[in-house]
Amino acid sequence: xxxxxxxxxxxxxxGFIIAFFILMAIPSIFFTDLYQSHLSSxxxxxxxxxxxxxxxxxxxxxxxxxxxxxxxVGSYTAGCMFMYLGASLWITLPxxxxxxxxxxxxxxxxxxRLEGPYLALATLGGGEAIRLFIENGxxxxxxxxISSISQPELFGITFDTxxxxxxxxxxxxxxxxxxxxxxxxxxxxxxxxxxxxxPISAAASGINVKKHKMLAFILSAMFAGAAGAVYAHLPPGxxxxxxxxxxEMVTFLAMVVFGGLGHIWGGIIGAVIITIVYDLTRPLYxxxxxxxxxxxxxTILFMPKGIGGxxxxxxxxxxxxxxxxxxDK
Amino acid sequence: xxxxKIIFSSLVFTASLLMSTIAQAENIKIGVSFRMLSDVGYKxxxxxxxxxxxxxxxxxxxxxxxxxxxxxxxxxxEKGVANATKLAYQDKVHVIIGSSCSSVxxxxxxxxxxxxxxxxxxHSTSSKITMTGSEYIFRVPVSSRFYKIVQGKFTAEQQxxxxxxxxxxxxxxxxxxKEMMKYMKDEYGVDPVYQVQAGEKETDFRSFxxxxxxxNPDVIVLxxxxxxxxxxxxxxYEVGIPKSVHRVANSVASKVEVPTNAGKAxxxxxxxxxxxxxxxxxxxxxxxxxVKSKYGVTxxxxxxxxxxxxxxxxxxxxxxxxxxxxxADRNAVRDSIANIKNFTGLASGPxxxxxxGSPECRDGNKTPxxxxxxxxxxxxxxxxxxxxxxxxxxxx
Amino acid sequence: xxxxxxKLMKAFGxxxxxxxxxxxxxxxxxxxxxxxxxSGKSTFFNLVSGVYDPDPGSxxxxxxxxxxxxxxHKVGELGLARTFQLLRLYQDxxxxxxxxxxxxxxxxxxFIDAVVGRKKIWDQEKVIKExxxxxxxxxxxxxxxxxxxxxxxxxxxxLLVLARAIAxxxxxxxxxxxxxxxxxxxxxxxxxxxxxxxxxxxxxxxxIEHILKVVxxxxxxxxxxxxxxxxxxxxxSQIKDDNAVIEAYLGKKMDDEEMxxxxxx
Numbered sequence: 001x002x003x004x005x006x007x008x009x010x011x012x013x014x015g016f017i018i019a020f021f022i023l024m025a026i027p028s029i030f031f032t033d034l035y036q037s038h039l040s041s042x043x044x045x046x047x048x049x050x051x052x053x054x055x056x057x058x059x060x061x062x063x064x065x066x067x068x069x070x071x072x073v074g075s076y077t078a079g080c081m082f083m084y085l086g087a088s089l090w091i092t093l094p095x096x097x098x099x100x101x102x103x104x105x106x107x108x109x110x111x112x113r114l115e116g117p118y119l120a121l122a123t124l125g126g127g128e129a130i131r132l133f134i135e136n137g138x139x140x141x142x143x144x145x146i147s148s149i150s151q152p153e154l155f156g157i158t159f160d161t162x163x164x165x166x167x168x169x170x171x172x173x174x175x176x177x178x179x180x181x182x183x184x185x186x187x188x189x190x191x192x193x194x195x196x197x198x199p200i201s202a203a204a205s206g207i208n209v210k211k212h213k214m215l216a217f218i219l220s221a222m223f224a225g226a227a228g229a230v231y232a233h234l235p236p237g238x239x240x241x242x243x244x245x246x247x248e249m250v251t252f253l254a255m256v257v258f259g260g261l262g263h264i265w266g267g268i269i270g271a272v273i274i275t276i277v278y279d280l281t282r283p284l285y286x287x288x289x290x291x292x293x294x295x296x297x298x299t300i301l302f303m304p305k306g307i308g309g310x311x312x313x314x315x316x317x318x319x320x321x322x323x324x325x326x327x328d329k
Numbered sequence: 330x331x332x333x334k335i336i337f338s339s340l341v342f343t344a345s346l347l348m349s350t351i352a353q354a355e356n357i358k359i360g361v362s363f364r365m366l367s368d369v370g371y372k373x374x375x376x377x378x379x380x381x382x383x384x385x386x387x388x389x390x391x392x393x394x395x396x397x398x399x400x401x402x403x404x405x406x407e408k409g410v411a412n413a414t415k416l417a418y419q420d421k422v423h424v425i426i427g428s429s430c431s432s433v434x435x436x437x438x439x440x441x442x443x444x445x446x447x448x449x450x451x452h453s454t455s456s457k458i459t460m461t462g463s464e465y466i467f468r469v470p471v472s473s474r475f476y477k478i479v480q481g482k483f484t485a486e487q488q489x490x491x492x493x494x495x496x497x498x499x500x501x502x503x504x505x506x507k508e509m510m511k512y513m514k515d516e517y518g519v520d521p522v523y524q525v526q527a528g529e530k531e532t533d534f535r536s537f538x539x540x541x542x543x544x545n546p547d548v549i550v551l552x553x554x555x556x557x558x559x560x561x562x563x564x565x566y567e568v569g570i571p572k573s574v575h576r577v578a579n580s581v582a583s584k585v586e587v588p589t590n591a592g593k594a595x596x597x598x599x600x601x602x603x604x605x606x607x608x609x610x611x612x613x614x615x616x617x618x619x620v621k622s623k624y625g626v627t628x629x630x631x632x633x634x635x636x637x638x639x640x641x642x643x644x645x646x647x648x649x650x651x652x653x654x655x656x657a658d659r660n661a662v663r664d665s666i667a668n669i670k671n672f673t674g675l676a677s678g679p680x681x682x683x684x685x686g687s688p689e690c691r692d693g694n695k696t697p698x699x700x701x702x703x704x705x706x707x708x709x710x711x712x713x714x715x716x717x718x719x720x721x722x723x724x725x
Numbered sequence: 726x727x728x729x730x731x732k733l734m735k736a737f738g739x740x741x742x743x744x745x746x747x748x749x750x751x752x753x754x755x756x757x758x759x760x761x762x763x764s765g766k767s768t769f770f771n772l773v774s775g776v777y778d779p780d781p782g783s784x785x786x787x788x789x790x791x792x793x794x795x796x797x798h799k800v801g802e803l804g805l806a807r808t809f810q811l812l813r814l815y816q817d818x819x820x821x822x823x824x825x826x827x828x829x830x831x832x833x834x835x836f837i838d839a840v841v842g843r844k845k846i847w848d849q850e851k852v853i854k855e856x857x858x859x860x861x862x863x864x865x866x867x868x869x870x871x872x873x874x875x876x877x878x879x880x881x882x883x884l885l886v887l888a889r890a891i892a893x894x895x896x897x898x899x900x901x902x903x904x905x906x907x908x909x910x911x912x913x914x915x916x917x918x919x920x921x922x923x924x925x926x927x928x929x930x931x932x933i934e935h936i937l938k939v940v941x942x943x944x945x946x947x948x949x950x951x952x953x954x955x956x957x958x959x960x961x962s963q964i965k966d967d968n969a970v971i972e973a974y975l976g977k978k979m980d981d982e983e984m985x986x987x988x989x990x
Contacts, residue, residue, distance in 0.1 A: 012842060033418040034444075038411065135498045135529055143500040144457070145406065145432055148439065161443065162414060182842030186850065187825075187832040190818075194826040197815035204774060204809075206801030206830035206893060215836075231407075235443075238436030240406040247403075262817070282415070285365055285401030316871060 012185075016178050023170050027163060038162035041234055043275045044173035045227045050255040050267030051180045052223025057253075058262035059189060060216035061196025062111050063120040065249055066127030070107065070221045072244035074100045074228020076134055079146035079239050082232075089152035089168065089233045093226060100225025101218045103130075108217035112210055127249065135241040142241075149237030160235055169230050176223055177268065183219065184264050192216055193262065251278075254296050260308020269307050357389075357646060358396045360416030362409055362427035362437070365401040370429070372624045373451075373635055374399055377426070379623075380639045390646045398422060402433050409433035410440055417444035421655055423662050424449065424646075426638065429631075431455030432500045438463050445656055447663035449642065451635045454580065455504050456688070456724070464686035467666055469638045469676075470630070471603045472692040473501070474724030476580060477508035479601050479697045479717050484509075485517050488575040488599075489547025493523040495537050495561060496552035505579040506552040522546050527557070534561045538568045548575045555586045562587075562594040575599065583629035588702050588709030595705035599714060601697040603676050604633035607711040616675055627709075633675040641672050641680065669693075678718050689721035727752045727897055727929050728773065728805075731784040735772055735953075742768040743779075744953040750897075755923070755930045757944035757961075759937065761973060765953040766933045767810060770899050774807045775800040788896055802830045806895035808886045810902050816875040820866055823874050823885055824857045827892030857892060863925075864888045864918055880911045884918065891922055899931045904939055912936065916943060941965075949973065 008015045027037060049071055056062050077099045078092035087095075110122040134140045151160040152168060159165045183189055191212050194202035199209045232239050251274065259270025277295075281288050303310060359381065365374045381397045389395060398420050402409040409428050416422045417440065425441055425448040428434045434453040441448045442463040449467045450458065456474040459466060484492065492513065496506035503526070513519050523544040525537050538561070541549055549570065551561040558578050565576060575597070581587070582600035591598075606617055606627050616636060620628040645665040651658050664684070671679040678696020683689075699714040728750040735743040743765045750756055758766050771777045773785055775797035785793045792800050806827075815823050832853065834846050861867045864884045869877060874885060883903060890898055903919070904912045916939060923930060934940050940947060941961040949957040949964060951973040957964055964970055 010847060011844060012847070033421075035411075035415045035417075035419040038414045038418075042407075042411065132529060136526060143432060143498045143503055145435065145500075147435060162418075178842065179840055182846075183840055186834070186839035186846055187829055187853075188836065188839055190822055190826040191829055193818050193822065194815055194829075197817055198813045200776060200797070201809060201813035201815070202826070203776075203797035204801050204807050205827045205889065206798050207826070208796075208798045236410060236436050236439035238406055238410065240432045240436075242405050242430075242432060243407045279411075279415075282400050282412070283398065285399070286371070288401070319871070 012181060013178070016174055020171065020174055023174070024167070027166055031163070034162045037166040038234075039275070039279055041162060041165055041169040041230075043272055044169040045231050045234070046252070046255060046271040046275050047173050047268050048176045048223050048227035048230070049252055050259065050271040051177055052220035052227070052267075053252055053256050054220075054259075054261070054263075054267035055180060055184065055192070055223070056216045056220035058256055058260075058266055059184060059192040059196065060213060061192075061262075062213060062216060063116055064107065064111075064123040064217075064220075065120045065246075065253070066107060066123035066125070066130075067220070067224055067252060068244050068246070068249040069127030069130035070100050070103055070224035071228045071231075071248075071252075072127075072130055072134060072241070073103045073221075074225035075232040075239045075244070076140055076146075076228075077225070078229035078232040079149055080140060082149045082237075083141070083146050086150075088150055089229065090154075092233070093172070093229045096229035096232075097222045097225045100228065101222045103225075104218040104221025105214065107221065108214045111213050111217065124246070124249075127244075128246070131241050131244045134244075145238055145240035146232075147236075147238045149232050149239070151233055151235055151237065162235060165233075165235055169234070172226060172230050176226055180223070181264060188212070188215070196262070251292075254292065256306075257296060258299050258306050260306030260310075260312075263306065263308025263312065265311075266306060266308040273307070356394045356396045357651065358398065358420065358422040358424075359642075360398045360400070360412075360420055360422035360425045360427075362400045362402045362412035362416065362425065362433075364404040364429035364433070365399075366403055372626065373429075373631065375624065376620075376632065376635055377639065380636075384643060390643065393651065402428055402430075404428075404430040404433060406433050406436045410436050413437040413440040413448075414444075417441060417446045422446065423651075423655075423659055424642070424666075426451060426642075428453065430500070431458060431504070434458050435461075438466055441465050445659050447659060447666055449638055449666065451638050452631055454501055456508075456692075457504075459688040459691045462686050465663055466686070466691055467682055468692050469634050469641070469680060469694060471580075471601075471677075471694045471697045472688070472724070473504050473508055474688075475692070475695060475697050475719050476505065476601050477512045478719065478724050479699060480505075480577065481509050481512040481516065482717075483599070483601075483699050483715065484548055484575070484577060485513065485519075488577075490517055490519045491522050491545070491547040492519070492550060493541035493544050493546040493548070494521050494550045494552070495525055495527060495534060495541060496550070497527050497531065497554065497557050498529050499554050502552040502554060502557075502579055502581070506550060509550065527553075531557065532560060533564070535564050535568050538565050538570060542568055542570050546574060548577055550577045552579045553581070555581055555584050558582060558587055559590045559594075562591045562598065566594050572597065580630065582702075583700070584631065585626050585629055588705045588711075589707055592705045595702045595709065598702045599699060601699050602630040603694050603697060604628075604630035605677070605698055605700045605711055605713050607700075607713065608675070613675055630676075637672070637674040637676050637680065640674050641669055642666070645669060677716055688725060692721070695719045695721060695723075726750065726786070727788055728931075729784075729786040730773070731786075733769070733772060733783045733785065734780040735768055735777060735783075736780060741953050743772060746950070746953070746955050748948065748955070750929065750931065752896075752929055753927065754946060755932065755944045757940035757947040758931060758933045758950060759940055759947060759964075760950035763952075764950040764973075766950055767901060768953070769950065770807060770901055770931075770933065773800075774805060774899065801893070804894070804896035805899070806890040806893055806897070807899040808890050808901055808903060810905065812882055812886050814874045814882055814886060814889075816873070818874060819871050820874055820877070820885060821854065821857060821861065821870040824861060824888050824892045825853060827889035828853055828857060830893050860888050860892060863922070880907055880915070883907065883911075883915060887915075887919065887922070891926060891928070894926065895928070897929045897931070899933075901933050902935060903932065904934060904936055912939065919943075 053067050074096040077096040081087040081092045159168050191207045195209050195212050203209050255270035255274045256267050260266035364370050381395050400412040402412050416425050429452045431453040438461045442465050447465045454470050454473045456472045494506045496502050523541045578598050578600045580602045583602040588595040648665040649661045667682045667684050670681045673679050676694050677698035680693040696718040698716045700711050701714045703712050704710040726749050730748040733746040760766050772779050947964045949970050956969045957967045
């Protein structure tokens, strides 16, 4: 077992290949109906957004409340490219990632001068502006939304049902997580954290604060763009500005906070749990928002580092005890 | 140990996702996806729940009990699509009722069509929905394609052709204004004297109203959701648009909040709807009384359409011979609903469906009614200004 | 000369925090900077390290580069490290990550390699980590590597700050009150470690310190600032006898005995 762990640690890529095959097998073993595939796709999309948000919010410490706007940019880039050019996901996905990355630059600029709540307000304005721009733009289908966006095709298979689309959203999610892990575990991730903890001190260590803030915003925007494009093509392929409001933003934030801000697994754990809990509480629609508000408040009060911090502490404690046991002997 | 428990319980959550619901083959299942956010939204949900409870206590349908699954979609397409998928594949319902917002119903159509579940729409009016050509979709309310004609004709012939439009970006509001503009252009060759799209959740429309006033119109069309409609009406008097200018609102004006909150400003507003609370038929009087005593509001056409839908659905379900084969049963339910001819309930006109999946067949109510507020405030009153019954293909 | 300033000036409104300071520091020297509160010591550090922009007419040169207008991270990249009076530790990061982020400028791999996650990154990360663990054990913090920096004691924090500054292998290390708030035993310990680090890494040091004993014992030369001006410069023993210095500190002349007491030598 130890040996296996070592191998994974050395070749993180292997871990993802194993995860890929496990996730490939899950639908045929466990899933009993199409809805579970649909929900899984939604979970994967949320994971991509939350993992990206964790980079900029959790790691780099930049309070952005406009991320849902970037998610909308990703969706509408894909949607418009389909509507006007008939492009499929294979083209819209990379383009959406690039375009959203460019929007990330715009979101990063206020972060050079603003901090904390002021930055939150500026990005909130940015995110809402994007949504209102879409809503009032005939070009974007305004409140009609963009409908019947096509599903991708590969090797003669059209991924037009939830169970098939699972095999699109899942690999995209894995690749996104892989990138986020690689970046965050490298010196860049450390630099992000240093910028979050103390920009002046980070600069004294030779870390270019502006560059890293910019990088964090662009990277996380790209994640949001990818998620947006995958969502746009999710059957039945319909996007509407109503799905990109502040409420969605709060949900994404809740995922990251609940999962653990600045924890490498933070956004992922949060996205999985919150999406599933949301689904299980669907029949309790009267209390749903109450339950959510309560979860966030309780998390911040009693688990400020979220589930990720909890797990971390468990492992560190265990390691410490092990060490102590060895020392005692 | 405690920590392990917590980690473990989160795993159980995950596992419960994977568990399938235990199928109860004997019962008839109805799924609802609905905007249950506002006060009135909840009351629509309660109306369904109470009605189904009543059916069950009266012995169900042909001895079968009815399971009702109610989900909220918050007027968001993402939630609506998830609800439809869940109802169709996980809850395995026989028929879906929903939704309120056109932008949610529209993407639900391909989902339920693929799954083969019949869906009846209680509220959405956007003409695009039935134009998708799905065989599984049925609409109880009046389609926006009829509203535009009746409103256009009434306005052009009785009120005037110099029209200013102010509308908000909500889909139904926008469709109403745009389709009316197009109708006026096509039929009478007149362009709007002024038109503007206000911002979402706008609260101050006075600058738009001033400009509209400057254009000196005969008629001013104020198309918005409930709150916006109320504000626009009140503010139109504030900026001094005279009473002689006719004010026209979309079918949202049938909601109780409009006359209650707009007060005097609601007087004279003309709108088209599918039901008038001032309807003098005994069945309508009884219904208004029932809703008033049970839910504490005077029903607009949202309530009546929901009631009509349920009243139509029950006999249709009684016609179906449930075999236990889900796909066959769903198709049987669809065919049974498609067989409904000339249902006369609370609605302004008879509701008929037919077999083909076309707008001609599936836009059930073809008789919008023109209603005028004669008194505003809490004890508001309406009068019927006229009704028109359209041919199924009109307005396409 | 490793560091050179010419006519260094900085005014905050009407107050001249630093006024025409010429400063030269050769390699391998330990320089002390002393002065009463508000004399401009920390401002001098902030100007040199790029946190503040100096007023026009100033000139700062480090290791042959003109760094007058450079932002702090550029200065850091050139090999000028500093610590802060308020420590500015990365509280919510582990001790090892604190030190490793000090190594940032020396990380050998490129951004794109990190994104793709090539294997050589992890090998290099391993090497960096080992090297930093060595540094941590040198300052005596190896056992705390995985702990959060916020869990350390005051003395350990000062050591960690030192280790973080040295992690980037600087040519010049500027210490802003490294021993403030430490007990005499800890001060001795810190100074011992500092001297060993200087020898090991061949550092040049500038130390601001209020505890004059530290300055007098360790520094080969001392610069005295008062009201933003350089009033004296020389070996510790020269400074001890400098009238201007004594006046700045005590406001009057006094005899040898009194002064020895005042400076606690």
